[in-house]
Amino acid sequence: MSTTATVENFPNSSAEPQENYLNARYGVRSWLLTLDHKRIGLLYLGTITLMFVVGGIAATMMRLNLLEPQGTLVEPETYNKLFSTHGIVMVFFFLVPSIPATLGNFLIPLMIGARDVAFPRLNLLSWYIFVTGCLLMLYVVFTGGIDTGWTFYPPYSSSYAHTDVFLAAMAIFIAGFSSILTGMNFVVTIHKMRAPGMTWFRLPLFIWSMYATALIFVLGTPVIAVTLLLLGVEKLLHVGIFDPALGGDPVLFQHMFWFYSHPAVYIMILPSMGVISELITAFSRKRIFGYSFVAFSSLAIAVISFLVWGHHMFVSGQSVYAGLIFSVLSFLVAIPSAVKVFNWTATLYKGSISYEAPMLYALGFIGLFTIGGLTGLFLASLSTDVHLNGTYFVVAHFHYVMVGGAVMAYMGGLHYWWPKITGRLYPDLWARFAALIIFVGFNLTFFPQFVLGYLGMPRRYAMYPAEFQSLNVLSSAGASVLAVGYVIPLIYLIWSMKYGPVVGPNPFGTKGLEWTTQSPPPTENFLRTPIVTEEAYNYETAPEPEVVRV
Amino acid sequence: MVHGENPTGFAHQFETLEQQHDAGRLGMWIFLATEILFFGGMFMSYTVYRSLHPQAFLLGSHILEVKFGAINTAVLICSSFTMAMSIRSAQTGKKKGTIIGWLILTMLLGATFLFLKFRFEWYHDYLEHTMPGFGFFYRPEWGTHAPQVQMFMCFYFFMTGLHALHMIVGIGVLLVLTWMASRGRFTSQYFAPLEISGLYWHFVDIVWIFLFPLLYLIRY
Numbered sequence: 001m002s003t004t005a006t007v008e009n010f011p012n013s014s015a016e017p018q019e020n021y022l023n024a025r026y027g028v029r030s031w032l033l034t035l036d037h038k039r040i041g042l043l044y045l046g047t048i049t050l051m052f053v054v055g056g057i058a059a060t061m062m063r064l065n066l067l068e069p070q071g072t073l074v075e076p077e078t079y080n081k082l083f084s085t086h087g088i089v090m091v092f093f094f095l096v097p098s099i100p101a102t103l104g105n106f107l108i109p110l111m112i113g114a115r116d117v118a119f120p121r122l123n124l125l126s127w128y129i130f131v132t133g134c135l136l137m138l139y140v141v142f143t144g145g146i147d148t149g150w151t152f153y154p155p156y157s158s159s160y161a162h163t164d165v166f167l168a169a170m171a172i173f174i175a176g177f178s179s180i181l182t183g184m185n186f187v188v189t190i191h192k193m194r195a196p197g198m199t200w201f202r203l204p205l206f207i208w209s210m211y212a213t214a215l216i217f218v219l220g221t222p223v224i225a226v227t228l229l230l231l232g233v234e235k236l237l238h239v240g241i242f243d244p245a246l247g248g249d250p251v252l253f254q255h256m257f258w259f260y261s262h263p264a265v266y267i268m269i270l271p272s273m274g275v276i277s278e279l280i281t282a283f284s285r286k287r288i289f290g291y292s293f294v295a296f297s298s299l300a301i302a303v304i305s306f307l308v309w310g311h312h313m314f315v316s317g318q319s320v321y322a323g324l325i326f327s328v329l330s331f332l333v334a335i336p337s338a339v340k341v342f343n344w345t346a347t348l349y350k351g352s353i354s355y356e357a358p359m360l361y362a363l364g365f366i367g368l369f370t371i372g373g374l375t376g377l378f379l380a381s382l383s384t385d386v387h388l389n390g391t392y393f394v395v396a397h398f399h400y401v402m403v404g405g406a407v408m409a410y411m412g413g414l415h416y417w418w419p420k421i422t423g424r425l426y427p428d429l430w431a432r433f434a435a436l437i438i439f440v441g442f443n444l445t446f447f448p449q450f451v452l453g454y455l456g457m458p459r460r461y462a463m464y465p466a467e468f469q470s471l472n473v474l475s476s477a478g479a480s481v482l483a484v485g486y487v488i489p490l491i492y493l494i495w496s497m498k499y500g501p502v503v504g505p506n507p508f509g510t511k512g513l514e515w516t517t518q519s520p521p522p523t524e525n526f527l528r529t530p531i532v533t534e535e536a537y538n539y540e541t542a543p544e545p546e547v548v549r550v
Numbered sequence: 551m552v553h554g555e556n557p558t559g560f561a562h563q564f565e566t567l568e569q570q571h572d573a574g575r576l577g578m579w580i581f582l583a584t585e586i587l588f589f590g591g592m593f594m595s596y597t598v599y600r601s602l603h604p605q606a607f608l609l610g611s612h613i614l615e616v617k618f619g620a621i622n623t624a625v626l627i628c629s630s631f632t633m634a635m636s637i638r639s640a641q642t643g644k645k646k647g648t649i650i651g652w653l654i655l656t657m658l659l660g661a662t663f664l665f666l667k668f669r670f671e672w673y674h675d676y677l678e679h680t681m682p683g684f685g686f687f688y689r690p691e692w693g694t695h696a697p698q699v700q701m702f703m704c705f706y707f708f709m710t711g712l713h714a715l716h717m718i719v720g721i722g723v724l725l726v727l728t729w730m731a732s733r734g735r736f737t738s739q740y741f742a743p744l745e746i747s748g749l750y751w752h753f754v755d756i757v758w759i760f761l762f763p764l765l766y767l768i769r770y
Binding site for chain 1: 580
């Protein structure tokens with residue numbers, strides 16, 4: 001822990017703010033027509049926060065309804081719409097773009113020492129495409145909803161659909177193009193825009209994980225696009241493609257859906273792993289343990305992620321041999337994931353650890369992701385999956401990965417780079433408090449669901465037998481704690497944009513090109529193109545933290 | 551000059567013009583990888599259903615007119631040649647009229663393809679009630695295969711329709727290139743937009759090279 005000093009002691013915290021990307025130009029036009037990757041990152045930040053609120057409200061209503069076995073709040077039909085809305089909005093409109101589109105957009109050029117991404121116009125276009133998808137989805141949600149579940153399985157989405165499946169599918173189709181363009185932009189940027197001396201093995205690990213994510217964006221998203229398009233054609237023309245009643249094959253839909261949607265899970269977790277690699281090194285003030293292993297494990301996860309989709313279909317009528325192979329391949333994913341966890345832990349060993357708010361999120365991530373990952377192995381085993389498939393065990397498992405993993409890392413990353421984004425620090429005490437609340441609330445919400453699932457409570461039902469009530473009440477109570485945990489940062493982060501203490505270029509004294517330029521950075525990122533002469537995380541040459549505790 | 555482009559087409563975020571060309575080329579290749587996966591999803595579903603219903607797909611293939619498919623294949627291959635020539639004439643520093651000429655020829659060939667496709671194939675299918683969703687009529691000779699014949703036609707329209715959509719986008723791109731060429735933007739030093747758009751145009755042609763046998767020729 002470093003010594004405490006006041007903000008006034010810093011040479012950089014002058015009263016007159018320097019010209020930066022935020023104050024270079026003002027007005028709505030300057031934001032809506034901006035080509036600056038930093039501003040586009042913030043546009044995404046605002047958009048996905050709104051979508052998170054929509055998905056969160058749906059989740060809150062579900063948990064309220066499940067307080068009593070017969071349901072307290074809504075009709076079963078409405079409940080179907082609630083969980084479908086929650087799933088679709090959170091997966092396609094929050095988690096997939098969360099870290100890549102906000103932190104990725106903001107940080108990739110800064111971290112590699114570039115002035116912008118390779119295609120700034122495409123970058124802005126991808127935001128507009130995303131917003132179009134969001135608006136269409138919100139239109140569907142508020143004019144009748146959608147009740148197929150986020151997976152759109154036929155025949156729920158064809159013969160038995162009572163809602164506007166076509167429009168919802170088109171919303172995701174459109175948003176998908178935003179992912180494709182972002183992925184393209186990132187791959188080209190990382191290949192072609194690195195500063196002199198920034199070799200591949202000097203790149204921060206966040207860049208490696210964003211690169212792996214971008215590959216999945218580019219290669220996975222078109223498949224879901226064509227699948228949803230085929231589903232739309234089937235709905236519009238009423239000809240059999242996936243609907244068994246019309247002569248189609250519903251299992252083919254599942255294959256094509258999961259060919260994207262399983263890699264999509266890694267779209268959510270890979271960027272988080274990148275953020276965690278940064279946070280762990282930053283707050284242990286130590287070189288990462290096994291740089292190249294962590295870097296290549298990201299690529300390994302991206303590659304293997306395309307070969308495991310069948311583990312979602314063990315009970316869907318695929319052949320036993322296919323199931324066997326998918327099971328083995330799914331176990332393989334555990335290897336690169338474990339490499340990362342072990343290397344983070346080894347990095348902590350003998351590190352000079354400080355428990356700043358971002359570090360609390362990072363440590364929370366390691367624990368929760370480990371639980372989420374290990375319970376995934378239960379589901380990758382053929383025989384246990386038959387028992388657990390379609391129960392709350394699955395729900396708990398993927399929430400441990402997506403919320404306990406991806407959202408924790410997103411929050412941690414947002415806090416860590418907040419001084420860089422805004423030039424101001426968040427209130428430290430509140431931030432640590434919120435991190436703790438989120439960790440407790442999260443476990444309270446989702447741990448009981450492992451038990452519920454093991455006992456056989458199926459997911460996606462508005463009602464349940466009375467003996468499951470105590471665990472459900474526990475889970476709902478946890479959800480309310482979790483909700484409080486998310487509202488607190490929303491308030492203090494907005495507050496800090498105006499009232500937070502002003503910080504210098506490198507408040508935490510950490511390594512990385514983004515910390516060598518002023519906070520917030522100028523529009524062109526660096527006043528002079530940086531020249532890189534050392535590996536990432538060389539903490540022997542790191543500056544002392546500017547102490548900015550409040 | 552913060553976010554603008556200067557007249558030579560050099561964008562501010564790059565260090566050199568060469569870096570900009572490399573980035574553009576790589577970007578297009580990645581986009582084409584995306585497109586391969588996009589069409590790949592369709593080819594995969596086609597393959598699955600053809601292996602499930604081989605007889606119906608054979609019957610469906612008889613609905614299509616090989617004559618038009620073959621003519622259109624030739625038209626597209628010619629258009630790939632004219633596209634390549636437009637790049638070549640920029641590279642070798644030919645006059646802008648030559649570049650524009652090749653570009654216009656490429657557009658005309660593309661338009662010919664679309665005209666033949668829509669006027670003599672799609673419209674004909676509509677009149678013959680072989681267009682799914684628009685009064686598709688089960689012919690007695692198909693027997694129990696009729697629903698799967700309809701599925702074949704559904705794939706036919708879906709695949710050729712998406713291909714046609716790509717052609718239309720391609721013609722739009724060519725219009726922009728023609729406009730750029732008319733302003734004398736292309737020189738033997740700077741022809742990256744031509745080259746990158748050419749990649750796209752050739753890709754769309756190659757997709758057709760796969761579509762033609764899979765849809766028209768499986769009956770032989």
